[in-house]
Amino acid sequence: MLSKVFETSVNYLQVLDENGKLDPSTAPKDLDDKKVIDMYKLMCFARSLDAKVLSLQRQGRAVTYAPLIGQEGEQIGSAYAMRKQDFFVPNFRQHGVYLARNFPIDTFALYWKGFEEGGIIPKDSHAFPVIVPVATQIPHAVGVAFAQKYKNTNAAVVTYVGDGGTSEGDFYEGMNFAGALGLHVIFVIENNQWAISVPRTQQTAAKTLAQKAVAAGIDCMQVDGNDAIAVYKAVSDAINNPEKKPMVIECLTYRMSLHTTADDPTKYRPDSAVEAWKPKDPILRVRKYLQDKGAWDDAKQSAMEDEQSKIISAAVEKSEQFKPDPKSMFQNVYSFMPDVLKEEFDDAVANNFWQG
Amino acid sequence: MKELRFVDVGEGITEGHVRKWLVKDGDTVKEDQPIVEVETDKAVINLPAPISGKISISAKDNTTVNVGDLIARIGTDAELSNAPKEQQDQRSAGPTRSMIPEPQPQQASQPQQSAAQPAVQTAKEEVHDIIATPSVRKLARGLGVDLMKVKGTGPSGKILEEDVKNAASGTSSQPVSTQQTTSKASAQTTSKGDVERVPLTQTRKAIARNMELSWTIPRAVHMDLIDAEALYNIVQKERPKVEKAFNVKLTFLPFIIKSVVRALMENPNFNASYDKEKQEILVKKYFNIGIAAEAPDGLKVIVIKSADKKSIVDIAKELRELGEKVRNQTITIDEMRDSTFTITNIGSLGGGYLSVPMINYPDVGILGVHLIREVPVVRDNMVKIGKELPISLVFDHRVVDGADAVKFGNLVKSYLEDPDFLEML
Numbered sequence: 001m002l003s004k005v006f007e008t009s010v011n012y013l014q015v016l017d018e019n020g021k022l023d024p025s026t027a028p029k030d031l032d033d034k035k036v037i038d039m040y041k042l043m044c045f046a047r048s049l050d051a052k053v054l055s056l057q058r059q060g061r062a063v064t065y066a067p068l069i070g071q072e073g074e075q076i077g078s079a080y081a082m083r084k085q086d087f088f089v090p091n092f093r094q095h096g097v098y099l100a101r102n103f104p105i106d107t108f109a110l111y112w113k114g115f116e117e118g119g120i121i122p123k124d125s126h127a128f129p130v131i132v133p134v135a136t137q138i139p140h141a142v143g144v145a146f147a148q149k150y151k152n153t154n155a156a157v158v159t160y161v162g163d164g165g166t167s168e169g170d171f172y173e174g175m176n177f178a179g180a181l182g183l184h185v186i187f188v189i190e191n192n193q194w195a196i197s198v199p200r201t202q203q204t205a206a207k208t209l210a211q212k213a214v215a216a217g218i219d220c221m222q223v224d225g226n227d228a229i230a231v232y233k234a235v236s237d238a239i240n241n242p243e244k245k246p247m248v249i250e251c252l253t254y255r256m257s258l259h260t261t262a263d264d265p266t267k268y269r270p271d272s273a274v275e276a277w278k279p280k281d282p283i284l285r286v287r288k289y290l291q292d293k294g295a296w297d298d299a300k301q302s303a304m305e306d307e308q309s310k311i312i313s314a315a316v317e318k319s320e321q322f323k324p325d326p327k328s329m330f331q332n333v334y335s336f337m338p339d340v341l342k343e344e345f346d347d348a349v350a351n352n353f354w355q356g
Numbered sequence: 357m358k359e360l361r362f363v364d365v366g367e368g369i370t371e372g373h374v375r376k377w378l379v380k381d382g383d384t385v386k387e388d389q390p391i392v393e394v395e396t397d398k399a400v401i402n403l404p405a406p407i408s409g410k411i412s413i414s415a416k417d418n419t420t421v422n423v424g425d426l427i428a429r430i431g432t433d434a435e436l437s438n439a440p441k442e443q444q445d446q447r448s449a450g451p452t453r454s455m456i457p458e459p460q461p462q463q464a465s466q467p468q469q470s471a472a473q474p475a476v477q478t479a480k481e482e483v484h485d486i487i488a489t490p491s492v493r494k495l496a497r498g499l500g501v502d503l504m505k506v507k508g509t510g511p512s513g514k515i516l517e518e519d520v521k522n523a524a525s526g527t528s529s530q531p532v533s534t535q536q537t538t539s540k541a542s543a544q545t546t547s548k549g550d551v552e553r554v555p556l557t558q559t560r561k562a563i564a565r566n567m568e569l570s571w572t573i574p575r576a577v578h579m580d581l582i583d584a585e586a587l588y589n590i591v592q593k594e595r596p597k598v599e600k601a602f603n604v605k606l607t608f609l610p611f612i613i614k615s616v617v618r619a620l621m622e623n624p625n626f627n628a629s630y631d632k633e634k635q636e637i638l639v640k641k642y643f644n645i646g647i648a649a650e651a652p653d654g655l656k657v658i659v660i661k662s663a664d665k666k667s668i669v670d671i672a673k674e675l676r677e678l679g680e681k682v683r684n685q686t687i688t689i690d691e692m693r694d695s696t697f698t699i700t701n702i703g704s705l706g707g708g709y710l711s712v713p714m715i716n717y718p719d720v721g722i723l724g725v726h727l728i729r730e731v732p733v734v735r736d737n738m739v740k741i742g743k744e745l746p747i748s749l750v751f752d753h754r755v756v757d758g759a760d761a762v763k764f765g766n767l768v769k770s771y772l773e774d775p776d777f778l779e780m781l
Contacts, residue, residue, distance in 0.1 A: 051388070052388070055388040055404040057365070058363075058365055058401060058402070058403050058404055059360060059363065059403065059404065059406050060361065060363025060364070060365075061406070064366075064367055201634075261365060261366065262366035262367040262398060262399075263366075263398075263399065264398055264399030264400065264401075266399075266400070266689075267399075270694070271693075271694065272694070
């Protein structure tokens with residue numbers, strides 16, 4: 001006897017197309033102009049801030065940085081869907097998510113200037129600091145979700161992983177626990193088509209990255225990652241699902257710039273590949289949509305740009321005046337200071353090691 | 357006033373090469389505006405202005421800068437004229453400054469190594485920790501090189517593959533300071549006579565790399581002769597008018613480019629590249645014609661972008677502009693990349709009969725055009741004096757075959773032999 005025991009499929013969602021046309025049948029029910037404008041402003045802010053940090057890095061005024069440009073849609077859309085109580089576990093490119101989560105921009109500027117104090121996460125941000133080792137954030141996120149379940153809170157966890165990260169063991173293990181324990185964690189895959197120089201086509205034979213969830217018994221879907229509204233809907237539905245189930249959401253987007261400032265994509269990627277994604281820009285389509293509705297115009301645009309540029313300049317200015325305290329490198333790692341670290345700390349203070 | 361100093365823009369960068377200033381000394385620049393293009397061993401990057409103001413350039417084009425070196429100052433006139441002087445030139449002659457401002461005296465006073473000193477140092481001269489990757493250690497074992505006797509040229513004295521190979525072949529010059537930067541020739545005496553070791557310039561390195569890639573292409577050549585009488589006549593006839601109307605000298609090349617573009621449109625596989633990995637041909641829907649150009653520091657390929665949308669006069673103007681940039685060394689990478697097919701005009705150099713040029717990787721083809729000569733031709737059963745243009749078409753035989761090349765060549769030939777028709781397209 002041969003019978004079919006399992007079958008599945010993966011859906012793809014787009015709400016706002018490249019030309020700024022909204023599909024009312026898939027649009028989120030709670031969507032209004034204010035929300036769209038909020039998301040639009042955040043995307044613009046994220047892009048300006050990104051350009052500024054890149055410029056600072058080139059002058060030696062910021063540390064190695066992973067530019068965000070092109071991925072504002074999935075980051076702002078997903079972050080905007082989060083509720084105050086929800087947790088956010090990033091990798092190293094979620095600048096937009098931090099912004100949308102009201103993370104203090106002054107702290108953000110300190111972090112990219114290389115100061116330990118920039119890693120201090122305000123408690124009410126419900127965020128983790130930047131996590132660089134690929135996919136190691138996944139078990140953390142699942143652990144946080146497990147804690148929420150244990151404490152019986154009403155908080156979901158949203159975590160992010162790149163297309164390359166989905167090939168890591170941590171990703172599979174984390175998903176498996178989330179599925180087995182029924183944890184309310186949403187895995188947002190930022191499929192920006194490049195894992196440094198490895199293209200998505202060489203990353204895996206799987207047709208979608210979303211379908212990796214199937215083996216863990218988790219629901220999944222694919223979303224146009226350059227459509228902030230679609231991402232907002234997908235993440236919002238997953239967060240507000242009364243069943244508090246885990247979910248994998250693959251966002252199709254494109255890394256328009258460098259992997260990090262230590263990378264030169266012109267060595268492995270033709271400009272024409274990037275050009276092809278320019279019309280799909282996440283910011284452009286929302287602006288078209290808002291302008292077509294009469295909810296946005298050039299005057300509003302320039303007022304917004306002025307305001308954002310002032311905020312960015314002020315934060316940069318402040319971070320350059322900042323006097324870091326070397327003690328902070330011991331103090332902000334744990335919520336308490338373990339004995340072994342205390343010993344090192346006392347030793348360092350006794351020898352005044354940072355004065356030499 | 358703010359200083360722009362060269363920093364570690366990647367991870368572990370110690371030096372960079374100032375490729376091109378995007379602004380002029382004394383220009384007014386805006387905050388975050390890209391002002392200079394610097395090449396490191398990882399990437400070519402644009403450095404932005406830290407603030408708005410007037411710029412005073414310290415690091416000139418084509419010089420090497422180390423991390424910590426001053427690149428430019430930006431501020432008001434008064435601030436700039438009061439700024440302390442910083443010597444940039446001394447570096448090329450002497451040891452370089454490190455990120456730490458104090459110079460290291462023992463290094464500075466180190467005597468020049470004599471040219472004839474033995475290649476590999478003896479152990480008693482120097483005992484040092486060995487920093488080398490496992491692959492380099494394996495290589496050293498294989499070649500029988502004692503790593504204790506090799507001075508590494510990598511960061512912090514790390515021994516590189518190159519150092520081991522040099523030590524093995526006995527060609528290693530001297531324990532080189534890790535911070536020695538500029539290309540400097542060194543003399544060496546061998547049993548056969550004097551030999552000078554000249555390090556490759558950045559351009560030479562790039563050419564060598566591209567030629568090695570080109571050599572991986574299985575290629576064949578198609579050669580033909582074109583009757584250039586009509587082409588010669590139209591250029592002679594129109595040259596004064598074009599010069600007067602458009603202030604540009606008309607040459608044969610724009611006609612050749614135009615003919616090639618037409619032939620490419622009808623034979624798209626020549627306007628392509630080969631993707632070995634995916635076993636695909638990348639057929640390009642745009643026509644960017646690369647033109648080999650002689651620059652002071654070696655071969656450059658300038659690119660006429662979207663040549664299919666440009667007139668003969670447009671192309672002539674662009675050739676002149678790009679040619680000047682090549683000579684002045686102000687050409688940008690953008691103006692030299694993304695060619696889809698290349699032409700090399702050997703005739704313009706004034707010699708040669710037929711050549712077999714190297715394909716400009718990853719293109720499928722390159723067309724060599726040669727000196728137009730007066731030759732005896734048979735017309736109407738009579739021997740007459742004709743004009744002959746020899747061409748050679750080198751092509752990637754994985755993508756196209758000889759029959760395709762003949763078809764392509766015949767098309768180029770038909771257009772060039774009837775340039776009046778070409779003008780109508």
